Amino acid sequence: MPAHHRALLKSHCFKCHNADKQKGRIRLDDLPFTVTDAQTAERWQKILNALNSGEMPPQDEKPLADAEKTDLLDDLANTMVAARRLLADQKGAITMRRLNRREYQNTIRELLGVEIPVGELPSDTGSGNYDTVGANLFMSANQFEQYLALGRKALDAAFARALAATEERYWRYETEAISEKVAKVVEDQIDAKARAERWVQKVEEAAARPENSEIVAKLRAEVNNHEGRFRRLWKRIPGAPSPESFGFQTKENNADKANRALASYWLPYHQYYLEQPGIDTGMYLALPTEHPSQLENGAISFLLPWSFPSGVKWPAGNYLIRVRAALTGQGTPDRRFIEFGVNPRGNQSLSVHEVTGTMESPQTIEIPFFFGDAGAERADRTLYIREKGTHDHYLVTRLLAKEGAKQMEIGQGRPYAIWVDWLEIERVSDADRTVPPGLAALGDLPLDDEIKKPAVPALERVRTSFERFAKEAFRGREPGTKFIDGLIRKYQTRLSAGDHPVAAFKDCLAIVLSSPMFLYLAEPNLETKPRPLSDLELATRLSYFLWGAPPDLELRQLAANGELARPNVLTAQTKRLLDDPRSRGFSDAFTYQWLGLHRLDFFQVNLLKHRRFDNATKLAARDEIYETVAFLLRENQSIANLIRSDFAVINGVLAEYYRIPGVSGDQFRRVPLPTGSPRGGLLGMAAISLMGGNGEETSPVERGAWVLRKLLNDPPPPAPANIPQIARLAGKVLTTGERLQAHQDEAQCASCHRRIDPIGLGLENFDAVGTWRTQNTYVVKDDNGRPIPGEERTWTIDPAGQLHNGPKFKNYFELRNILASKEEEFARGITEGLIEYALGRPVGFSDEAFITVVVARTKQKNFAFREFVHAVVSSREFHTK
Amino acid sequence: MKHRRHFLKSSTALIGLPVLNSLGFRRFASAAEPTTPPKRLVFLGFGWGITEETWYPDIKTPGPDYGLPAGLKPLARHKKDFSIVQGLWNQYSVEGHAGSTWWLSGANKFAQPGQSMHNTISADQVAAEQLGLHTRFSSLQLNTSESGEAAGHGPGLSMAWDRNGKPVAGLNDPVAAYHKLFSNDATPIEEQKGRLAEKRSVLDTVLENARSLQRGLGKDDNEKLNEYFQSIRDIETRLSKEEKWIGVPRPGAPIKEPRGGVEGKGSVALMYDLLVAAFQTDSTRVITYRQPGGGEFLNSIGVDVHPHDMSHYVTTKGEKLAASQKRDLTNSTLLAGLIDKLKATKEADGSSLFDHIALTYGSNIRSGHHLSNCPTLLTGGGAGIKLGENIVLPQNTPLCNVWLTMLHGVGVPAERHGDSTGVLNQIRA
Structure with missing residues (x-):
């Protein structure tokens, strides 16, 4: 705590909080200005709380001058952050950790060659630390049972995939079938309309009979002369025929069906479809019109077949989906993308693809798709293709119809932008795949648990498989005899209970995948002082850092030969791991957490x-x-x-x-x-713009704080509790800047917001979804969220500002230049992140020297990204438990 | 086995043991004599919503002095003892045919891209984790609904979803439910124990591995590994609970065995009786019931409109509207009967079951495919809910805030539930 604040405390606080008088049992005159223990930290925290809530100084005492109070709060809040960090410093100690969720998934993939959904497991992010920090990775009974079940699922999938390794499947879906459905619907609609008209005519004839006039008048009054509802009462009109006799046969009141058929609202658009060229060989992605059970031509839904046409189940594995498609030339230029996904009811597709083919020369788009579960339910094997943005929200779809209708001569529908010729589903053979190490460890034991009267393998072979599999799963560690004994006992119990040997075998392997040696990355050390890692431990640490996955054979062999720790070998391996596509297991996972995505x-x-x-x-x-x-x-x-x-x-x-x-x-x-x-x-x-808002409006505070945290490595203290809220501006028509100006009027707010707000306001040219804008509008809304007419203001955005105690900027570009000039702070931030992520422990004050070395080294290489990785990997810390 | 016993002995886990020297039947099923009657939580779900024109009190008359709408008239004698809460919804609910699947969880069905179905734990199961510790059944799930599709409940096996968002099976048959509660298991005890032993052998094997790993670990790492040991211990505790209750006779039934083959309206009355009996004997403290509301139910009240069409009465009114209103009246009458019984059933200290119960009656669907202003009726004195009022909250208040408030009310201090943003002081007495 800067010493110059002592004068302030002396003049405003010591009178009541001193050696003799301790109001509220608080004494301040002996408070140390250097915080080195928790007790002192607590005393300063109380001061911060009292100042923030406005409790101190009391009403009847002299208030602190605004500027002084702001500075005091600023320094105190930051002192507290630093103190907490100091007190939490683990001094380099790394806690053993279990695999986090993504590492678990990656590890299963590397071991067994299948990717299984792990959504049931806790995400392990969101604790404020990286998901590699062991101290935050917990275990629960529930989770243990999930590992047991997930391991079994993974084994099922892996065995099934191995059994189906060389199977090839292919199916082509000709989309003109949909065109034919449109034609059929048109035919039906015309027919139903005609029948309905005939029925209406007959009902009206009956109603017109003089002897029915009394009852007809009564019925009409009952339904306020509504024609449709009047006809629903046909039974009470003597002589009126039933709608059933005109072919309207359902469980409901069939008059409703007939009434609806009279309108046939979408008939013109459907007929328009039939006038298009190319419908005999393909289909157009249209606007959704009827209920999908009646007609679905807004998207192509197609089933990954169960067992059609061969009668043999389609196996899990890698698939290719091909779409032959073309642009019609009728859509606006932005309408040239299709979405691909699973389960048409969901609104988030898996991928988006650009269509560049023309009607003269259509193009084939190839989409890889991993089908993980051969027994997937219907919804999870229903794939779809649809035009981008047409199925996100029903209100959007409705708007598209409204806007589209204006472009159509028939006054409804929407021009067709994309034509699809056919779709293909092909299963890609696994024949060229390297057998995953977990399966290789099993030797030639039978894998099929559906075979009747299976051969029971000799127990010795089973035992050997357990040993090899466990060693592979435990990343090279010996499983121990007693553990294998336990598996064998379990296996035998299941066999004698009448289980299929392959099923019993899988149950036991699932136990291996729920055992601590698989789930935990352990680096034993009984000594109180740090020790260097063994080569195998180093291999594991390196591969979980750069792949989020276990070490491969090459790494393990180098470790076994004692070569990995040699600097030139380690550098070459680091480079090899970064060049491998698996390094996305590092860059994506790190980025997500580093930037708070x-x-x-x-x-x-x-x-x-x-x-x-x-x-x-x-x-x-x-x-x-x-x-x-x-x-x-x-x-x-x-x-x-x-x-x-x-x-x-x-x-x-x-x-x-x-x-x-x-x-x-x-x-x-x-x-x-x-x-x-x-x-x-x-x-x-x-x-990034989206994160700095709520999906509707921007939040300059959120944005400013993010820039301080992520780009400038100068995080504002956490939002304090009990700060009086500024309520006086509610409902007023103000610009964003005017509204935020209120922060500067209160010391409690200004102490942080003077740093945050100018940056956020400098980014106001990006709207909530990152579109560049020069104007903004504020509309006052009522309690129900509806805009109040007239309570509205539009202004030209003025991004100009000044960093607190720093340079001025006129616009976003100048602000960005200022931030770019602080690249060393940014480099420091990423260094701290990488250290925490790589070592699995929070960064503390004791890491200062380490951080400085990394930043200095990378600076010489112009902060090239890989230099950071090399600097961390070659550090003493990375080699030490 | 030696390892495990040794391990259990050293564990600090508390296992609620049944008290055998009971004074009366009611404590046969519970672990210990509570000093005050225990709090109990009930959720009753009825699938396809209600008739909005005739079920909701006027939002312009909030508070106690509201006129009881026609659909709630059968509840008139209890008017001071229940509240209608308006303005609630689950923001992520998108399924117009699912009145129950996400009702108690508030989860987003499509939270996992590429997956067709996602759910999270339902409020009752959150409560069961705590309130279920000392009773034979942590919770009971009753379900006499037609298929979820037919009755507007949506996917699920009951109203309940476990901590992993997986459906919890329900008891579909009042007779089976009766036997589960009050008939003793005829399976030889040895066989029951054999099943448990099988599960334990898995635990023994992984413990062996944990001990190997433990060798050489320093203090901090050992503490980390302790979490693993604790997890296994927790499972042991649960298995032990099952084991302990194996030999304990079930309480005498306060009601007689229900008739078999009863569908629709009749099944609701039977399940309501079982619900009261289960609480009366303290067999459990958390119950959900997925009520029928499809064809069987409508047939049993003399209505032959298709249930889905009934909920779409708005377009045509007529008999669909009439059916919808008749359904409401029937349900309100049944509920009024349940409240009568809860009030009439006395606890040991002279208070009634009603005084200690927190009961929610409602659906995620209003009517048609409308998923806002979810119909919500709260009753019972167990959660400190304000009763006797028409409570009008701001539009689109998270339903999960109600669940959170109920949980807190029955002494379950959940930090949040689903998309909750905080407890609702407006619904607290």
């Missing part, structure tokens, strides 16, 4: 307000962050590109969204930016 899922984007930011665009925007980081890592470019760069890593969807011309295709790639583009760097990414 969980916030992307905090809220639903208001799709009616932000029409262009549909779900598919959000998916691409999220990927942009991952792809950019992966690009920098792959190309070993400077991390400073994340603050400002003259390129963006985008694909066709995002180029369309950012309105950057000349980019086509689904692959993310480096695209040079036109001069003056606000893109290039994290702040120009739509997903």
